[in-house]
Amino acid sequence: MIIAYHAIFTTYGTWLPNDPRGSYSKDVYIEQLRSLGIVKYGRQSPQPAKKTLQNFWAVAKQNTTRPPFFINDRTRPLVASGFQTVTNRLNITVPACAIMNDHVHILIMRSNYRIEYLINQLKGAATKAMKLENTPWTRSSWKTFINDADTLTAAIEYICANPENSGLSPQSWDFVTPLNV
Numbered sequence: 001m002i003i004a005y006h007a008i009f010t011t012y013g014t015w016l017p018n019d020p021r022g023s024y025s026k027d028v029y030i031e032q033l034r035s036l037g038i039v040k041y042g043r044q045s046p047q048p049a050k051k052t053l054q055n056f057w058a059v060a061k062q063n064t065t066r067p068p069f070f071i072n073d074r075t076r077p078l079v080a081s082g083f084q085t086v087t088n089r090l091n092i093t094v095p096a097c098a099i100m101n102d103h104v105h106i107l108i109m110r111s112n113y114r115i116e117y118l119i120n121q122l123k124g125a126a127t128k129a130m131k132l133e134n135t136p137w138t139r140s141s142w143k144t145f146i147n148d149a150d151t152l153t154a155a156i157e158y159i160c161a162n163p164e165n166s167g168l169s170p171q172s173w174d175f176v177t178p179l180n181v
Helices: 050-062 076-090 115-129 149-165
Strands: 004-010 096-099 103-109 142-146
Touching: 004 115, 004 149, 076 096, 076 115, 096 149, 103 115, 103 149, 115 142, 142 149
Parallel strands: none
Antiparallel strands: 004 103, 004 142, 096 103
């Protein structure tokens, strides 16, 4: 039985489906982006050289409809504020959340709502909190279903370690409710 969801969603233009680093996309739906290369499913190992990424992004920028959106130290608390609005309104429990520069990791305990609905609510509230007219988020998301306490614990540890592992400060958000697992 599903007890929680680990959802990951990205900001616009920062992690394309055919990114050389790999992605969890299965196809490239935008015609202009297909010329950038094939989808390499999953995180690639070894990761591509910096020059490969620079070349990819130089071409990618010419094929996107707007500049990439990055979350920064000014917008990160606004994203969190939007998330808090949703968690309060829908009474959902979030044991872990990492708001990164180009994506979000969020762990949500099972509720009466479909995970896709919750992700859309989170994206919408964060967009509103940042006072943006256009969404800074990509259309889709990636989610895993968590069925046991060991996997839940591992997901919490992974999400909580993500900011520091990426060179960001540790994160603590008011809408996050630690679990005793």
